[in-house]
Amino acid sequence: MKKWRNRFIIFVCLIAAVFCGVYTVYRVRQEKMETSSIYEDKSEELTAVQQEEVYSELKEATILAAGDIMFHEPQIRAAYNEGNDTYDFKDTFKWVKPYISSSDLSIANLETVTAGKQYGYKGYPNFNSPEEVIEALKYAEFDVLSTANNHSLDQGKNGIISTIDNIEKYGLKNFGTYKTPNHSVLIENVNNINIALLSYTYGCNGMEQTLSSEELGYMINLIDEEKIRSDIEEAKKQKADLIVVFIHWGNEYQRSPNENQISLGEKMVKWGANIVFGSHPHVVQGSQIIKKDGKNNFIIYSLGNFLSNQRLETVDNKYTEDGVMVQIQVEKNYERDETIIKNITYIPTWVRKYKDGNKLKYEIIPVKEFLDNKEEQGLLTTKEYTRIEDSYKDTMDKMIK
The missing domain is CATH 1.20.5 (Single alpha-helices involved in coiled-coils or other helix-helix interfaces)
Incomplete structure (x- = not known):
């Protein structure tokens, strides 16, 4: 047991x-x-x-803007290749391409349309350029083109639509003219900075009558203070960090802005625009810094001609040969949710027109680079060198230091 x-x-x-x-x-x-x-x-x-x-880190981006890009008949003829019935405008941009491609966002005013060969290629007064001009701007590495200007309707409704189609075909974007109603504000995200792009023109040389009132209301942005103010408010609602306005205004060939430009420029800054790029006068006009809420805002009243056949020999005005690329460095502070203009660089340009054998050539020259580089100086005649010296001084004298 x-x-x-x-x-x-x-x-x-x-x-x-x-x-x-x-x-x-x-x-x-x-x-x-x-x-x-x-x-x-x-x-x-x-x-x-x-x-x-x-x-909370600081993010930076560079915005580069160039002025009026026009293609007059001598330029179109100069780019023509009779052997294969095509056009090539790329060489025109070879000297300025490094500046354009090195910027995070590069924009310019395209002052022509590409309606198609059937309308005939022509210059002033009713522009129509080969689509290869868009191809050349892609080669130069522009990103976005402002298309609201007084030549937007040179070939009517079809000109607007075809131009936008060609811009998209070559992988670029546009703002200021539109194919359909109810389009939204264009906002480009650049290095995690949201940049809103708005574009307006004072008019279209009386060609507004080629559109119905409904079409005119949505196909092209005409300068209207209430619309501009409303679009700026819409950009803010869409969380834009920076608002850029490209505006076609002022008096042709006048080297100083008129009272309306100055007044509207100040209003746009008051409403919330941070950068204003002006076009249309075909000569360079001055720049200005306007402070608002302790921050700098920038206006240049006219960027001048980036490319055209206008010059001393054709319009009796040497200043039409001059332009300026403006490169603006902006900085966003995520901790403060604040974006500021950090630095502004002016890159004066001059349109060179010369004969290479029997062929007419056009080149956009970055003036300071040619003044500083003896090898590049050697490409110019003595007369051309003197001219770019004057061009550089004429342009920089207009810029705020």
Whole structure:
């Protein structure tokens, strides 16, 4: 009996030992799971902190703007290749391409349309250029083209539509003219900075009558203070960090802005525009800094001609040969949710027109580069060198220092 009792006690002890072992294993596993859970939570917290640190960093972007790009008949003829019945305008931009391509966002005013060969290629007064001009602007590495200007309707509704189609065909974007109603404000995300682009023109040389009132209302942005103010408000609602306005205004060939330009420029800054690029006068007009809420805002009243056949010999005005690319460095502080203009660089340009054998050539010259580089100076005649010296001084004298 005692023997059986001893066996029973041993048996109970073994069961207890097994139970304790199982329980211990269970607790260890539970503790590991709890510990793992704690570390996972901390890992998530660290990720959130890291993300916050990332967005508290300063982000920068460079915006480059160039002025009026026009193609008069001598330019079109000069680019023609009779052998294969095509046009090539790329060489015109070879000297300025490095400046355009090195900027994060490059824009310019396209002052012609590409309606198609069936309308005949022509210059002033009713422009129509081969689509290869868009191809050349793509080669130069422009990103977006402002298409609201007084020549937007030179070939009517079809001219607007075909031009937009060709811009899209070559992988660029446009703003200021549109194919359909209810279009939204164009906002480009550049290095995590949202840049809104708006464009307007004073008119279209009386060609507005080629559109119905409904079409005119949505196909081209005409200067209207209420519309501009409303569009700026819409850009703010869409969380734009910076608002850029490209505006076609002023008096042709006048080297100073008129009262209406100055008044409207100040109003646009008051409404929330940060950068205003002016076009249309075909000569360079001055620049200005306007402070608002402790921040600098920039206006240049006219960027001048980036490319055209206008010059001393054709319009008796040497200043039509001059233009300026403006490169603006902007900086966004995520912690403050604030974007500022950090630096402004002026790059004066001059349109060179010369004969290469029997072929007429056009080149946009970055003036300072040619003045500083003896090898490039060697490409110019003495008369051309003197001319770009004058061009540089004429342009920079207009710029705010």
